[in-house]
Amino acid sequence: MSGQDDVAARLPPPGVAFWGDPRLRGFVFQAIVLALVVWLFWTMASNAGDALKRSGQATGWSFLWNTAGFDIGFKLIDYTARDRHIDVLVVGLLNTLMIAGLGIVLATVLGFVVGIARLSPNWLVSRMAAAYVEFVRNVPLLLWILFFYLALIPILPPVKQAISLGDTLFLTNRGLYMPKLHWTEGAIWIVVALASAIVLWVATTVWARRRQTATGRRPPDLLIGLALVIALPVAAFFATGAPVSLEFPELKGFNFQGGLAILPELVALLFALTIYTAAYIGEIVRSGIEGVSKGQSEAASALGLSRGQRLRLVVIPQAMRIIIPPLTSQYLNLTKNSSLAAAIAFPDLVHVFAGTSLNQTGQALEILAITAAIYLTISLTVSGFMNLYNYATRLKER
Amino acid sequence: MKTALATAVLAAAAITAASAQSGSPTLAKVKSEGYLKCGVSDGLAGFSNPDAQGNWTGLDVDICRAVAAAIFDNPDAVRYTSTTAKERFTALQSGEFDLLSRNTTLTMQRDVALGLEFTGISYYDGQGFIVKTDSGVASVNDLNGATVCTQSGTTTELNVADYFASHGMQYQILTFEKESEALTAYDSGRCDAYTTDQSGLYAAKLELADANAHLVLPELISKEPLGPAVRQGDDRWEDLVRWTLYAMINAEELGVTSQNIDEQLNSQNPEIRRLLGIEGDFGEQLGLTKDWAVRIIRKVGNYGEVFEKNVGTGSPLQIARGKNALWTNGGLQYAPPIR
Numbered sequence: 254m255s256g257q258d259d260v261a262a263r264l265p266p267p268g269v270a271f272w273g274d275p276r277l278r279g280f281v282f283q284a285i286v287l288a289l290v291v292w293l294f295w296t297m298a299s300n301a302g303d304a305l306k307r308s309g310q311a312t313g314w315s316f317l318w319n320t321a322g323f324d325i326g327f328k329l330i331d332y333t334a335r336d337r338h339i340d341v342l343v344v345g346l347l348n349t350l351m352i353a354g355l356g357i358v359l360a361t362v363l364g365f366v367v368g369i370a371r372l373s374p375n376w377l378v379s380r381m382a383a384a385y386v387e388f389v390r391n392v393p394l395l396l397w398i399l400f401f402y403l404a405l406i407p408i409l410p411p412v413k414q415a416i417s418l419g420d421t422l423f424l425t426n427r428g429l430y431m432p433k434l435h436w437t438e439g440a441i442w443i444v445v446a447l448a449s450a451i452v453l454w455v456a457t458t459v460w461a462r463r464r465q466t467a468t469g470r471r472p473p474d475l476l477i478g479l480a481l482v483i484a485l486p487v488a489a490f491f492a493t494g495a496p497v498s499l500e501f502p503e504l505k506g507f508n509f510q511g512g513l514a515i516l517p518e519l520v521a522l523l524f525a526l527t528i529y530t531a532a533y534i535g536e537i538v539r540s541g542i543e544g545v546s547k548g549q550s551e552a553a554s555a556l557g558l559s560r561g562q563r564l565r566l567v568v569i570p571q572a573m574r575i576i577i578p579p580l581t582s583q584y585l586n587l588t589k590n591s592s593l594a595a596a597i598a599f600p601d602l603v604h605v606f607a608g609t610s611l612n613q614t615g616q617a618l619e620i621l622a623i624t625a626a627i628y629l630t631i632s633l634t635v636s637g638f639m640n641l642y643n644y645a646t647r648l649k650e651r
Numbered sequence: 652m653k654t655a656l657a658t659a660v661l662a663a664a665a666i667t668a669a670s671a672q673s674g675s676p677t678l679a680k681v682k683s684e685g686y687l688k689c690g691v692s693d694g695l696a697g698f699s700n701p702d703a704q705g706n707w708t709g710l711d712v713d714i715c716r717a718v719a720a721a722i723f724d725n726p727d728a729v730r731y732t733s734t735t736a737k738e739r740f741t742a743l744q745s746g747e748f749d750l751l752s753r754n755t756t757l758t759m760q761r762d763v764a765l766g767l768e769f770t771g772i773s774y775y776d777g778q779g780f781i782v783k784t785d786s787g788v789a790s791v792n793d794l795n796g797a798t799v800c801t802q803s804g805t806t807t808e809l810n811v812a813d814y815f816a817s818h819g820m821q822y823q824i825l826t827f828e829k830e831s832e833a834l835t836a837y838d839s840g841r842c843d844a845y846t847t848d849q850s851g852l853y854a855a856k857l858e859l860a861d862a863n864a865h866l867v868l869p870e871l872i873s874k875e876p877l878g879p880a881v882r883q884g885d886d887r888w889e890d891l892v893r894w895t896l897y898a899m900i901n902a903e904e905l906g907v908t909s910q911n912i913d914e915q916l917n918s919q920n921p922e923i924r925r926l927l928g929i930e931g932d933f934g935e936q937l938g939l940t941k942d943w944a945v946r947i948i949r950k951v952g953n954y955g956e957v958f959e960k961n962v963g964t965g966s967p968l969q970i971a972r973g974k975n976a977l978w979t980n981g982g983l984q985y986a987p988p989i990r
Contacts, residue, residue, distance in 0.1 A: 322808075322809040322812055322813070323808040323809055323811075323812050323824075324808070324811075324812050324822075324824045325824070326823055326824050326825050326826070333816075334812035334813075334816060335816075403835070406836070406839045406840070406841050407839060411840045426839070426840055426841060427798060427841065505796060506795065506796040506797075507794075507796045507797040507798065507843050508796055508797070508798060508823065510796065517841070518825075595803075595828050596828065596832070597827075597832075598800075598803075598825040598826055598827045598832075598833075598836070600826075604803070604826075604828075608803055608828070609803050609808065609826065612736075612737065612803070612805070613809065
């Protein structure tokens with residue numbers, strides 16, 4: 254019976270001593286290696302702990318709740334010098350996430366454009382895309398960041414001679430100043446209206462697709478969706494008595510006060526990260542498209558699809574399976590490369606927490622451990638989402 | 652009688668032997684190596700800066716040279732190790748060098764929590780600001796709303812935050828890793844002011860495109876007493892370094908310079924005679940020779956000469972004595988008497 258075969262398979266062959274059993278040997282060796290690794294890490298950690306105690310330096314996590322004492326130049330939440338090191342961590346983390354998020358979106362868009370352009374039958378377009386890729390990705394990213402920063406500042410005018418657009422938008426070498434939306438009571442309804450409009454748009458698209466499958470004619474779901482997204486928030490705006498006002502930037506003394514400021518450091522960093530990563534993404538997209546068998550494109554042309562429709566409906570959906578894993582790596586690269594912000598004084602997580610906080614408190618081990626753990630979490634989250642998408646789009650065989 | 656005499660002789664011998672063995676282990680090691688190992692900065696004009704031939708010059712460097720002159724009668728018996736702000740303390744603690752002379756501020760945390768001892772103040776400094784002359788700013792209190800550039804990770808950021816908050820002023824801060832990047836940003840107009848120790852501002856002014864277009868503001872917003880430091884645990888070595896600096900200050904107070912040292916050897920002033928080792932055995936108490944101070948003054952100079960040569964009227968920095976004048980001239984440099 255099969256049960257007896259299984260049992261027989263687990264026992265060593267007759268006539269061989271127990272140390273001749275390869276499975277047992279394997280188990281023992283793995284256990285020894287595991288024990289060695291664990292012992293190694295434990296020795297390193299206890300060594301570090303002893304050395305720290307001997308040199309009299311402070312250890313522990315209580316420094317996170319001490320006052321930081323320094324200001325940060327760009328922050329998405331309220332932060333003053335009297336806040337704690339843990340607040341410094343949050344400010345730096347939000348800045349990094351913002352750069353990573355914007356960078357990923359922009360680099361993906363540009364990367365796809367470059368990748369498809371490189372395969373264009375138009376000779377000039379494809380050569381330009383090739384030149385862009387070869388030039389941009391062979392220069393180190395730090396040089397790009399420094400170049401854009403150092404090239405940007407002299408081009409822009411000083412504050413006293415700002416270029417202004419109707420006295421509401423100001424371009425200076427301290428940043429681009431624009432009016433800021435000032436939220437007051439009741440503004441939450443506009444957000445609610447916007448959210449519902451988006452949900453309705455998605456529903457409209459689904460319904461339109463069903464109508465197209467059933468009848469062959471597609472209602473104008475794009476126009477309907479746009480109309481919803483514009484009309485509903487505007488209606489909510491007037492219904493709640495116009496609770497949102499604009500705060501205009503004004504020149505007071507040295508700088509513009511009020512309004513929203515987009516710093517040149519942010520622009521230079523984002524620009525450099527985007528074009529650098531887009532060069533790599535372009536190559537990934539190109540390899541994905543070339544990986545789809547030629548028969549697909551030929552069949553699509555035979556059906557009368559134009560080049561654009563062929564790409565959008567047939568080739569790219571299949572190419573995505575090839576593109577997603579290396580694309581994930583590039584997203585993670587971009588996230589970690591954003592730590593080069595320290596070179597141009599943009600306060601991201603590494604610069605402000607693993608830089609300034611580390612120097613002020615002297616607790617290098619703890620701070621670096623926290624920073625590494627944070628980057629690890631961000632990277633695992635991003636790759637988790639991408640793998641989810643990969644799994645959802647895999648070939649489903651029956 | 653014989654036994655009493657023998658006991659007394661033995662006791663005297665034991666005491667002499669004991670005192671000989673209680674010398675400084677660091678001094679013994681330095682003497683056996685033949686040169687002093689000194690930690691300096693990675694290039695700060697006026698304090699420790701290598702010139703075009705790679706020779707180190709500066710106020711901090713001259714303190715190292717003075718200690719070497721006191722030990723070896725040769726001020727060039729020094730090996731310099733260049734350090735950044737981050738690694739200077741660990742390098743001293745680990746024994747990479749025996750004297751840290753690197754424009755280091757004496758603070759409580761450093762004195763108490765890092766296993767170091769500071770051996771006197773060689774330069775009383777403070778944090779200041781530099782602005783463009785045509786900005787019309789004449790004082791720190793005019794900087795409300797300004798953008799300030801600085802180097803990251805030093806006490807500079809903390810002092811700026813404290814000062815502006817306590818005076819109810821707003822500002823934007825930009826912190827760079829390297830001083831050169833911060834200066835470029837300030838020079839190009841990205842920031843209204845650059846801030847660091849005032850002595851560093853004078854040095855930075857030399858690096859800017861047009862030195863005359865900039866103004867160092869007069870106010871100091873913090874206390875930055877700079878001085879040399881040694882490891883904790885060797886009190887005799889600490890005494891040696893401390894009294895080297897005090898000898899230089901006392902020499903200036905008594906009017907003994909490297910130019911008139913030979914005439915001063917014939918002086919009848921008891922203070923000068925004790926300083927130069929003609930009377931007393933203070934040098935030997937430090938583990939050096941009787942003429943330890945003569946070596947320092949002749950080969951390196953007194954405090955005033957060293958100041959003027961490196962950061963004062965004899966240098967491009969042109970810093971006034973100010974707080975670094977002798978206490979008899981209204982400054983803070985005050986050395987205990989050698990007696």
